[in-house]
Amino acid sequence: MxxxxxxxxxxxxxxxxxxxxxxxxxxxxxxxxxxxxxxxxxxxxxATYGKVSAEAVDPIEKKPLFHFLPGTLCYSLGTIGCNFHCSHCQNWHISQATLEQQMLSEISPEEGVERAVRSGSQSIAWTYNEPTIWHEYPLAMGTLARQRGLGTVYVTNGYITEGGLRELAGMLSAFRVDIKTFSDEFYKKVCGGKLEPVLNATAIAHELGMHIETVTLVIPGLNDSIEEMDSLIRWVLDSLGPDTPMHFTRFHPDYKMQDRGPTSVAVLEKIYNHAKELGLHYPYLGNVFNHPYENTYCPSCGALAIERSGYSTVLRGLDDHKCTACGEYIAYVSEIR
Incomplete structure (x- = not known):
């Protein structure tokens, strides 16, 4: 090992x-x-260094990342284990698995980069389970990936120390973080963690220059009040800025949380509209098929800038980051430097 x-x-x-x-x-x-x-x-x-449970080539929008290399492919890897134990985990079969329960493939950092390049991907993501606990492996692979001009992505719960983040600073391009709620009680009861370290890590990742997008799974009866979402949105505006994409996604019953139904689309739309009213430029809805709130609109004039249908993405009203209708700057990462 x-x-x-x-x-x-x-x-x-x-x-x-x-x-x-x-x-x-x-x-x-x-x-x-x-x-x-x-x-x-x-x-x-x-113990899981180089050991892979899942490998795929995904649209970057599946992470979801809407403002990071839009319309490109992302080579994606996962292993097993997690430092949270969320009752509603959708990947519980690997996140809560043990080494004895899973047959894991061996992929070296060098081979992972080669597979990413051969697949036509423009980035590598460590995803499906929590990448923080895989720290040494993404660090090694990501360093090689950046040398080859690839972007690098963590799809993470954000439960990482400042020391861990700073080791990733020269390697990690994008920090796609779940901020599950703005309630410490929820984190303790549902996830087995705390809220403040997630907020701290997200703010530090932003300071280190990583591209940030947040995802919040909106669960009926647990974190779907407009008051709680208001606090979360205001924190993002104050700590990360209005150009930070926030994804509010629809809950579906899974794992140990099957005592409630899917989130009402009307509730999600209310949260989206409240985020816009507060000044957030790029809120999105997720897990809602073909909804217009998956698209990117110019924060100044409201014109359609990026159209999405499922994982299909078309840049409609953009010319070199500028809205073709009014000239407003649209913030997104178009290339890796």
Whole structure:
């Protein structure tokens, strides 16, 4: 196994992991909360380094990222494990799996980059489960990817320490973060974590120059009040700025949360319109088929700039980042530098 980064050796062959805010103290022979960072003889190992549970070439919009290389393909990899245990997880079969339960493929960082290039992708994403706990592997692959001109993406819950983020600073292009709600109680009860570290990590990622897009799954009866969404939107405006894309996605029952139905589209539309009223330039709805609120509109004149249908994307009213109707600048990443 590959030795982990960001840990400290303690007495009695214990180790302290400082990669994520759980800050696990791990005894010999045990794993941290994530299940994949394992203490063997007083050394912490990244047990899933190079071990892949899922591999695909996806439209970048599937992440979802709407303002990062729109209309391009993204080579996507996942492994197993997570530092959250969300009751509604849609990928629970890998995020909550153990090493003994899964048959994992071996893909080296070098091979991963080659596969991305051969696929015609313009970026690599570590996704499907939480990439933070895979830290050493994306760091190695992403460094090589950037040398080849590829973008790099974390599809993440944002539960990473400042030290972990700063190690990624020269490598990671986009930080597509789930901000699940603006309630610490929700994080503790539903996810097994805390809100503040997610907000801190997202703000730091922004300061480090990473492209940020947020996703919030709107769950009936848990986080769908306009008051709670108001607090979240205002935080994004204050901390990240009005050009930050925010995706409000429709809940469908899954895993351990099957006691409620899908989110009302009317509720999602209300949140979208409130975000626009507060001054957010690019709110979006997700998991709602062919809805006009999946499109990008000019924040100045309202003209259609980018049209989306499913994962099909067409730049309609753009000319070099400018709205063709009024000349307003439309913020998105069009190339990797």
């Amino acid at each position: 590959h030795e982990a980064r960001l840990y400290q050796k303690l007495e009695d062959e214990k180790v302290h992991c400082s990669l994520c805010p759980h800050g696990c103290t791990i005894r010999e022979g045990r794993a941290g909360v994530c299940g994949v960072r394992i203490n063997r003889g007083g050394t912490l190992y990244a």
